[in-house]
Amino acid sequence: MRIGLYTPLAAHFSDIAEVVHVFWPDAQVVPAPQEACELLHLHREADGWAEDCFCMEGERFRWHTRIAGDKWEQKRRRKRGMKQSCYALLRRITGMHPPWGSLTGIRPTRLFYERLSRGDTPAQAEAALARVFDVRPSRAALLRETVETQRGLVTVPEEAVDVYVGIPFCTTRCAYCSFFAEAIGKGRRVAPYLAALFHEAEAVAALIRRAGLRLRALYVGGGTPTALDAGSLAALLARLEALFPDAREWTVEAGRPDTLDEAKLRALRAAPVTRISVNPQTMNDATLRVIGRAHTAEDTRRAFLRARALGFENINMDVIAALPGETEADFARTLARVAALEPDSLTVHTLARKHGSRLNEFGFEPSPAPVAEAMVEAGAEAARALGMRPYYLYRQKYVAGNLENVAYARPGRECLYNIDIMEETTSILACGAGAISKRVFPREARIERAPNVGDVGHYIDRVEEMIARKERLWREYE
Structure with a gap:
């Protein structure tokens, strides 16, 4: 579907296109003259x-x-006002009521x-x-419950900081993924990458001490950190423990069940x-093959039980509707098999057609909207049956x-880092290829960012520049 749009506010063309995509996700919205447009x-x-x-x-x-105002x-x-006007018209034309x-x-x-x-009560804000x-109403109630769960977790002192460490390697690339990550292959780039990463992490630890910051949460993500061999993973964890001993919370994304052997789990332990994540995405083997996951549902079950047996008390699982x-x-x-394992947290994602992903490139279609909505509701019911509450949520384009x-x-098993990054209440010092540091100025309602380059080779070659970017982020805004 092609929609020609005329607006006198060219700077807001993409904002209006976002509203159009709420009703017609696959529409191609293009500029058009006033006399020959479909949407004026x-x-x-x-x-x-x-x-x-x-x-x-x-x-x-x-x-x-x-x-x-200013x-x-x-x-x-x-x-x-512009977006609400466009929305009201398209709602009338289509008869649709988006969630x-x-x-x-x-x-x-x-x-x-x-x-x-502004002084609203939670009930007034919901209404x-x-x-x-x-x-x-169902989504407004979900927001209210999420915010109420965050109470006591979302308020942090201005000197608090989180540290993110990115490992941009995976055993294979999932068909829905568009993140900065590469197949680990024979691991030839792992050693030079870790050397650069350790150097950057040392600089970040020094910056935390020098600026008088207080470490709140450490998050090791990717990619798949457990795609590293057991020796490299143990070296990474030992270095991070030495540099950041005061983390209140430490999460490692052990997302791929096929990467979780006993040696790696013992290194994590x-x-x-x-907190760790063991992410099935789906417990249907046919779908796992379609999306490029090199494991089975049984691999997920065994990896989870192995982690529990070794004493991990806070395990998250992700599924995708x-x-x-x-x-x-x-x-x-999928939900029934996950529930049988009794994870401590459950993240219910909805598939997004991301630019740069193989699903988008080859035209794979997600489930129809009514089916997707029923799945998401089933995910919420499964989580509540496990005694869980929603503690953060976010939306994506093309979902x-x-x-x-x-x-x-479950109460007490929320991930502080996830809340911090979604609500943008805490500064983050991020290490690794594709990682983005940000400094939060709560009294000014302002955020400044310092991104790292995404390509692994460029990151290794330019790690000093990445360090300098973070130094400027704290020095220039004092």
Whole structure:
């Protein structure tokens, strides 16, 4: 489907296109002249008010927005009014009620917190999201429950900092993945990569001491950290333990069950790791082959039980709803097999068609929206049956059914790092290829970032530059 869009506000073309994709995810939205467009946007401002008018298929909708505050607040209000006007028109034309209404952002919890900061009660904030943004009541209630779970976990001192360590290697690349990662192969680049990574981590530890920061959480992700051989993994963990001994929480993404032999699990157990992930994604072997996972459902079960036997008390499992070809019955079997293992937390992702992924390249279709929604609801029911509560959620572009990703956990088993990165309440010093450091200025509601290069070879060659970027991030904004 091709939709020609005319807007006098060229800077907001992509914002309007985001709203179009809520209703028609595969639509190609292209600029068009006013006299030959399918979707027409008119905008004018006078006396502190903005008027947006959208027209399509003989229908028209007008929206008036009060423009007040400083230039940033004015920009925010202008953008919000424009998007809500477009949404209201397309909702009328299609008759659809998307789960998240007119919201297109990654972090809908921010709006809930915004309402609370204005003095709303949680019940008032929940009702406002449904009334103002047309969020379905079920999603507004999910937001409220998530924010209530975060109470006591999301407030951190300004000097707090998390450390992220990225291992950009995997045994194979999953068909849905677009992250910076490469197949580990024979591991020829592992040693030079770890040497560069250790050097950067040492600089980060020195920066934490020099700036008087307090370490909150350490997260080793990727990629798949356990794609490393047992010796390399043990060396990595030993170095991190020496550099960051004060982490309140330490997570390692041991996501691929086929990488979790007993030697690696013992290396993780010997370190002060407090949380690991064993991620099946699905417990259906046919789907695992389609998405490029080099393990079976039985491999997942054995890896989980092996970890439990060695004493791991906080194990997360990820599943993905709407994988190609899967039915509601397939997903129900996955949830039943996961529930039988009794993990401590469960993250229910919804498949997103990411640019750069093989699923997108070869045109694999996710499950239809009604099926995806039923799967996500089944995931929520399974998590609650295990005594879990939602503790963070986020959304992505091009996600099946315009849905969300939700992490559930038993009380006391929430991942602090996940909350911190999603709510952007804590600064992060990130090491490794493709990692992004960010410094949070809570009193100014501002975030500054320092990204590392994504290519492994470039990272190894330019690690001094990556260190300098982080040094500037703390020095230039003092």
